[in-house]
Amino acid sequence: xxxxxxxxxxxxxxxxxxxxxxxxxxxxxxxxxxxxxxxxxxxxxxxxxxxxxxxxxxxxxxxxxxxxxxxxxxxxxxxxxxxxxxxxxxxxxxxxxxxxxxxxxxxxxxxxxxxxxxxxxxxxxxxxxxxxxxxxxxxx
Amino acid sequence: xxxxxxxxxxxxxxxxxxxxxxxxxxxxxxxxxxxxxxxxxxxxxxxxxxxxxxxxxxxxxxxxxxxxxxxxxxxxxxxxxxxxxxxxxxxxxxxxxxxxxxxxxxxxxxxxxxxxxxxxxxxxxxxxxxxxxxxxxxxxxxxxxxxxxxxxxxxxxxxxxxxxxxxxxxxxxxxxxxxxxxxxxxxxxxxxxxxxxxxxxxxxxxxxxxxxxxxxxxxxxxxxxxxxxxxxxxxxxxxxxxxxxxxxxxxxxxxxxxxxxxxxxxxxxxxxxxxxxxxxxxxxxxxx
Numbered sequence: 001x002x003x004x005x006x007x008x009x010x011x012x013x014x015x016x017x018x019x020x021x022x023x024x025x026x027x028x029x030x031x032x033x034x035x036x037x038x039x040x041x042x043x044x045x046x047x048x049x050x051x052x053x054x055x056x057x058x059x060x061x062x063x064x065x066x067x068x069x070x071x072x073x074x075x076x077x078x079x080x081x082x083x084x085x086x087x088x089x090x091x092x093x094x095x096x097x098x099x100x101x102x103x104x105x106x107x108x109x110x111x112x113x114x115x116x117x118x119x120x121x122x123x124x125x126x127x128x129x130x131x132x133x134x135x136x137x138x139x140x
Numbered sequence: 141x142x143x144x145x146x147x148x149x150x151x152x153x154x155x156x157x158x159x160x161x162x163x164x165x166x167x168x169x170x171x172x173x174x175x176x177x178x179x180x181x182x183x184x185x186x187x188x189x190x191x192x193x194x195x196x197x198x199x200x201x202x203x204x205x206x207x208x209x210x211x212x213x214x215x216x217x218x219x220x221x222x223x224x225x226x227x228x229x230x231x232x233x234x235x236x237x238x239x240x241x242x243x244x245x246x247x248x249x250x251x252x253x254x255x256x257x258x259x260x261x262x263x264x265x266x267x268x269x270x271x272x273x274x275x276x277x278x279x280x281x282x283x284x285x286x287x288x289x290x291x292x293x294x295x296x297x298x299x300x301x302x303x304x305x306x307x308x309x310x311x312x313x314x315x316x317x318x319x320x321x322x323x324x325x326x327x328x329x330x331x332x333x334x335x336x337x338x339x340x341x342x343x344x345x346x347x348x349x350x351x352x353x354x355x356x357x358x359x360x361x362x363x364x365x366x367x368x369x370x371x372x373x374x375x376x377x378x379x380x381x382x383x384x385x386x387x388x389x390x391x392x393x394x395x396x397x398x399x400x401x402x403x404x405x406x407x408x409x410x411x412x413x414x415x416x417x418x419x420x421x422x423x424x425x426x427x428x
Contacts, residue, residue: 008184008188010184010185010188011185012182012185012287012363012366012367012370013178013181013182013185013286013287014181014182014184015181015184015185018184028350029350029351030350030351040348041195041199041345041346041347041348042347042348042349042350043192043347043348043349043350043356043360044349044350044351044356045350045351045355045356045359069192069356069359069360069363071192071195073195078188078191078192080185080188080189080192080360080363082363083286083287083288091291091292091295092295093292094288094291094292094295095276095291095292095293095295095296095299096292097292098257098276098277098278098292098293098295098296099275099276099292099296101276101277101278101279102257102258102274102275102276102277105264105268105274105277122234122237122238122241123238126234126238
């Protein structure tokens with residue numbers, strides 16, 4: 001019987017593949033790697049490309065990943081797939097956008113309250129609601 | 141008959157409201173199932189990535205990433221607050237705000253400043269009214285949020301952490317206990333404290349890093365933080381639908397009770413009018 005290795009391919013939004021395989025091929029950043037059972041521990045970034053899981057001689061399953069991370073332990077291979085193409089500048093743009101939105105939201109506020117007054121007001125409102133509820137139950 | 145016309149219109153309008161709340165309840169129920177499935181679907185990733193982090197803690201790396209090192213003192217804290225985009229979900233958001241305010245007040249008293257990022261419009265409108273430092277926000281993520289939608293907000297916080305502007309990062313969201321119970325929760329996600337280290341497993345091995353340790357760890361830990369926030373978001377979504385379902389159910393029930401009461405008043409009024417009419421006729425007949 002041939003040796004097998006456990007392979008998990010997951011993305012942040014769902015599980016893509018989980019099971020035993022004879023070998024896994026992945027597009028690592030330094031070039032494609034083939035992982036056989038009892039490979040030394042390895043962590044690598046993945047490039048966008050195709051991950052192929054060789055379940056047996058006849059069955060080779062391809063999965064497309066848009067990048068991610070590959071972790072290899074002697075008996076487990078984990079591929080954390082990204083759900084979209086990620087690049088430093090795209091992330092940067094997203095961050096700037098999030099900041100800009102916050103500034104925009106802050107610029108059109110009038111009248112500022114501080115924590116403790118807000119806390120007090122909230123507590124007061126909750127208390128009022130609660131007593132209204134009580135009144136309703138006993139009075140109605 | 142003219143009696144109780146106002147009451148009848150009132151009953152009619154409450155019945156209409158009840159129809160709406162009942163429809164919303166059913167919509168929320170079906171969405172709840174979907175969001176719960178989504179919550180389940182994101183678990184494997186979170187489990188796997190925290191497993192890798194745990195492995196890393198067992199390894200003997202040549203490079204120690206700043207996210208894994210606890211800072212000596214905490215002067216400023218970053219908070220990511222996850223709320224729903226829409227209201228009509230009972231006390232879900234206000235309970236969360238109450239918890240956050242308590243924590244913020246505590247930090248304020250011990251002289252720690254706070255930066256806030258919000259996800260969801262309810263949080264935005266709440267925090268923009270407060271005297272606090274809002275550094276990033278995102279809204280309108282819908283029922284099936286994608287990881288890419290929240291990358292910007294997280295990046296703002298991670299950049300601040302890298303630049304030593306904040307010394308800790310916390311995430312605030314609702315925890316899904318069951319359909320009836322949602323618990324507001326504050327969790328520290330940076331610096332990362334790996335789960336307890338099993339000394340026996342702790343070896344003298346290290347990973348082969350490709351291309352190099354810093355880059356890989358950077359990537360991995362960023363994704364770890366992102367997956368934590370994403371999980372919080374997905375869980376909060378499930379909470380929102382569950383809370384809405386419960387709130388709408390009790391609204392429908394209350395409407396039903398109101399209708400019953402009004403019906404009773406209406407019947408009494410009608411009966412009184414009939415009695416009065418009869419006695420008038422009888423009195424009239426007696427007079428003749």
